Amino acid sequence: MKKTTVLQATLLLLMFSFFAVTCKKDDDGPKPTVLTAATNVQAKINEYKALLGQNNGGDPGTKGATGFREVNWDGLTDAESAPYLYAPDLFNSPTAPRSRGIVLSTPGTGLMVSADSNNPTGTPTSFGNINPTYTPIFPPFSGERLFSPVGSNIADIRFYVPGTNTKAVVRGFGAVYVDVDRLENAAFEYFDINDKSLGTYSTPALNNGHVFLGVLFPEAVVHRVRIEYGNSALGPNDGGSVDVSVMDDFIFGEPQEVK
Ligand SMILES: [Ca+2]
Ligand SMILES: [Ca+2]
Ligand SMILES: [Ca+2]
Numbered sequence: 001m002k003k004t005t006v007l008q009a010t011l012l013l014l015m016f017s018f019f020a021v022t023c024k025k026d027d028d029g030p031k032p033t034v035l036t037a038a039t040n041v042q043a044k045i046n047e048y049k050a051l052l053g054q055n056n057g058g059d060p061g062t063k064g065a066t067g068f069r070e071v072n073w074d075g076l077t078d079a080e081s082a083p084y085l086y087a088p089d090l091f092n093s094p095t096a097p098r099s100r101g102i103v104l105s106t107p108g109t110g111l112m113v114s115a116d117s118n119n120p121t122g123t124p125t126s127f128g129n130i131n132p133t134y135t136p137i138f139p140p141f142s143g144e145r146l147f148s149p150v151g152s153n154i155a156d157i158r159f160y161v162p163g164t165n166t167k168a169v170v171r172g173f174g175a176v177y178v179d180v181d182r183l184e185n186a187a188f189e190y191f192d193i194n195d196k197s198l199g200t201y202s203t204p205a206l207n208n209g210h211v212f213l214g215v216l217f218p219e220a221v222v223h224r225v226r227i228e229y230g231n232s233a234l235g236p237n238d239g240g241s242v243d244v245s246v247m248d249d250f251i252f253g254e255p256q257e258v259k
Contacts, residue, residue, distance in 0.1 A: 032172065032190075035214040038204035041141070041176060045251065048174050048214040052253050058097030060163030062256045065220065069100045069162070071250045074143030078119040081145060082129050085110040094163040101162035101170075101255035108152025108233060114246075116144040127246060130234045137238055141176045141210045141248035148246040153229045159222070159255045169193055171253035173225045174214025180205045181243040185231045188213060191224040193258050198222065210248070220256050 033051065037044035049055070053066035071091055080090065088111060091100040104111055115123035125144050128135035140146055149155040159168045173188065180186040183205050190198040198221060203213040230238075230245035238244045 031218070032199070033216045034201055035174065035212070035216070036204050037212045038206045038209070041210045041212045044212050044214070045174070045176070045249070048172075048212075048216065048251060051216055052171065052251075056254050058099050058162075060094055060096065060099035062101075062161050062168065063254055065254070065256060067254045068251055069102075069254065070252075071100055071102065072142040072248065073113045073145035073147050074116075076113050076145055078115070078121070081113045081119070081123075082115040082127065083121060083123050084112075085150070086113045086147070092160055092163065099163035101160050101168055102250070102252070103158050103160060104155055105158070106149035106152050106155045108149045108154070110150045111155065112148055112150050114138075114140075114144070114146040114148075127234055131237065133237050134234070134244070137208050138178045138246050139208065139210070141178065146178060146246045146248050147250075148229065148234055151233050153231065153233050153244075155227045155229070157225045157227065157250075157252075159224075159252070161255055161257055166257060167193065167223060168255035169220040169258055170222050170255050171218075171220045172214060172216035173222060173250070173252040174212060174216075175227070175250045176248040177203050177211050177213070177229070178246050178248060179208050179238065180211055180230065180245045181207055181238070182231070185228070185243045186245055187228050188215065189226045189228075190215060190217075190222045191226070192221050193223045195224065214251065216253070220253060222253075223258075 052068035056067040126135045126138035186203040189200040204211040230243040
C-alpha cells in the first residue's frame with residue numbers, strides 16, 4: 001500500500017515537472033512569424049519582404065533596425081561558380097554591391113553556386129556537373145544560378161555587420177528550396193548570439209518544384225541559421241530513400257550590431 005502511494009506521488013511529481021518544463025518552453029523566447037509556401041512562392045516572398053521593410057541593397061555598414069538584404073546568386077561570374085567552389089565570404093565584401101553581411105560554412109568539402117548556360121568550361125546548369133540527372137529536377141527560381149554545399153547536406157549562415165567582422169543579428173531568414181521531396185528532410189534551425197537554439201522549422205515539400213520558408217522574430221535575435229538540405233549530400237540520384245535538394249534566393253533581415 002505504502003509502495004503504491006510512493007509510486008503515485010512520484011508519478012504526480014513527474015507529471016508536474018513535465019508540465020512545468022512544457023510551460024517554460026512555451027514562454028521561452030520571442031514567438032516568430034512563420035511563412036511557408038509550396039505554390040505562389042513569389043507572393044509569399046513579397047509578404048515576407050513587406051514584413052521586414054525596404055530592400056537595403058549591398059552597401060557596407062548596417063542600415064539600422066528595418067529592411068532586408070537578399071542574395072539570388074545570379075550576379076556571380078563564371079569563375080565564381082561551378083565547377084569552382086564558392087568563396088564563403090563573397091557576400092560580406094567590404095565594398096558595394098556585395099556587402100550583404102553573410103558568411104557561409106559547411107562541414108562538407110565546400111560550397112558551390114551552379115553554372116549558368118553560357119560558360120567557358122561547358123559546365124551543365126543546376127548542378128548537372130555533379131550528377132547529370134540534377135539539371136531537370138532543380139529548376140531555378142530566379143535566374144539560373146542555385147546554391148548548395150558539397151560533400152554534406154548542411155550549411156551554416158552567420159550574419160555580420162555588412163562588410164565587417166563584427167557579429168550581427170537579424171530578425172529572420174527565409175529562402176527558396178528546390179525539390180524537397182519529404183517534409184522531414186529540409187529544415188532551418190535558428191540560433192542566437194550565444195549559439196542557443198531558437199527553434200527548428202521545416203520547409204514544405206514539392207517534387208521538382210519550389211518551396212519557401214521564412215521565419216521572422218519580433219526583434220533581431222538570430223546570428224546563425226543551420227540549413228539541412230534533403231537527407232543526402234549532392235551525388236546520388238534523387239528518389240527512393242535519397243532526397244537531394246538545393247536552394248535559390250536568400251532573404252534576411254538587416255544585419256545589426258548586438259545590443
Ligand atoms: Ca538564382
Ligand atoms: Ca524529387
Ligand atoms: Ca529531392
